[in-house]
């Protein structure tokens with residue numbers, strides 16, 4: 015059998031090499047000539063366990079070739095696999111330009127029947143569009159070759175790509191064409207000899223299956239991250255919760271780890287594309303939208319905790335970072351949580367010394383030379399003299415470090431573990447301050463005296479508040495008061511307040527008088543007035559509050575009672 019693969023990235027290279035390993039004659043083509051030349055010498059630009067050996071072995075056998083010549087590739091393979099990237103466009107939609115470019119070059123050169131299999135992750139309808147474009151290009155050439163466009167999404171995991179491809183859990187083939195099904199069944203037969211794992215379905219279902227799978231995985235991660243935030247607030251340990259929840263066979267343990275957020279080339283991009291597809295069809299994918307925003311929040315969490323631990327200022331602090339790649343086993347830095355943390359720390363004038371077993375170079379080329387950012391050759395070198403260590407990627411070698419040496423090496427024995435690698439009790443015994451995600455010590459993020467950053471929603475038993483903006487002498491907040499809830503009776507000494515009711519019907523109490531308000535009403539709370547808000551209704555109340563004064567910190571609030579017992 016002869017096949018061609020368009021795009022020598024993670025998916026193309028792995029697919030091409032694995033097909034060649036089963037005896038298929040494969041040409042992998044790429045527009046990046048430098049990449050092709052390196053691949054022809056057996057030099058890989060990506061790190062995937064087992065891939066280098068596989069590529070070299072099949073290059074030597076002659077079954078695998080690399081080329082920059084599209085015509086040669088299109089003439090060679092009866093099946094043409096599209097494995098180019100589908101990056102996110104400006105509004106989260108998948109940018110399909112590379113896919114269409116390949117489709118058009120296949121159409122320009124095909125000498126007869128071709129099976130075009132789309133392995134790139136593409137939204138529902140993309141294969142139909144590829145089919146349309148090939149038909150149009152053939153018509154323009156005056157050629158009437160038959161062809162099939164099949165959705166054949168790829169499910170391999172970065173870091174275990176070769177083994178996933180060799181031992182797939184399912185092979186999804188979306189087409190109604192008998193000829194295409196027969197070809198792909200034969201091509202994939204060596205990969206599932208024990209039992210049939212080929213799922214043949216219509217094209218739209220195959221396209222959606224890929225997005226559904228990634229959205230489900232992302233949902234599990236964000237769900238656990240959301241619960242981790244709650245665990246921190248109620249004094250629970252998310253790892254114990256995970257063990258209890260995962261024991262249920264209907265739920266299981268996979269993808270149930272709380273941490274500092276998911277990254278990679280797939281989950282963030284595919285969830286965004288799914289949300290976008292839904293919107294394009296007049297539908298809202300509310301769960302997946304929430305999954306993505308929980309993940310954004312989670313990626314910011316480590317930095318915020320570190321900042322809060324150091325009293326709000328990180329200027330001059332040295333933070334050691336273990337792990338850069340978005341997950342272990344790969345040097346893939348796409349959407350890696352480490353990038354969010356590094357940017358945040360540098361923006362706060364902290365210094366960062368990072369170590370990753372394989373992704374250092376890739377990170378360096380991505381971020382370039384940056385003041386305050388350096389790379390270490392080992393985990394301990396990264397930790398030397400640091401004010402704190404942040405663990406971002408769960409590489410196996412970080413799981414059991416020499417804790418004695420680590421404590422001696424760090425300037426301060428403080429660890430922010432974004433992957434919950436260690437037991438909080440053990441870390442305490444070993445003399446560390448240990449902050450996990452949903453376990454370990456809690457950072458005192460809100461001691462009642464600090465100001466909260468704009469955009470951070472701060473939850474209270476009565477509802478929540480969020481800073482909308484602040485400047486010299488003023489701050490603007492949005493308050494949400496849950497039905498039946500009341501805020502503490504209080505007084506300010508250095509600011510007065512204006513409330514505008516955005517929705518709902520609260521009762522404002524001001525110096526002993528009750529004022530029933532409705533949407534659009536405004537009330538002024540002058541300096542020194544004793545006041546509180548109550549929501550007697552069944553719907554949440556939303557207020558916008560403008561505070562004016564020379565000092566706006568929370569410790570200017572004199573509370574006469576504390577509705578949730580903090581005072």
Ligand SMILES: NC(=O)c1ccc[n+]([C@@H]2O[C@H](COP(=O)([O-])OP(=O)(O)OC[C@H]3O[C@@H](n4cnc5c(N)ncnc54)[C@H](O)[C@@H]3O)[C@@H](O)[C@H]2O)c1
Pocket residue numbers: 020021022023024025026043044045046049097098099100112115116133134135136168169170171172279280
């Ligand atoms: N990386 C993963 O783990 C993974 C897993 C499953 C599915 N996918 C999906 O597979 C697709 C490819 O992902 P990737 O990570 O392999 O991308 P990648 O960026 O690593 O590789 C894409 C390659 O295509 C090449 N290319 C671009 N235009 C070309 C053209 N016209 N002709 C030939 N080559 C061209 C690029 O030079 C690059 O080498 C994406 O849609 C992705 O969502 C990726």
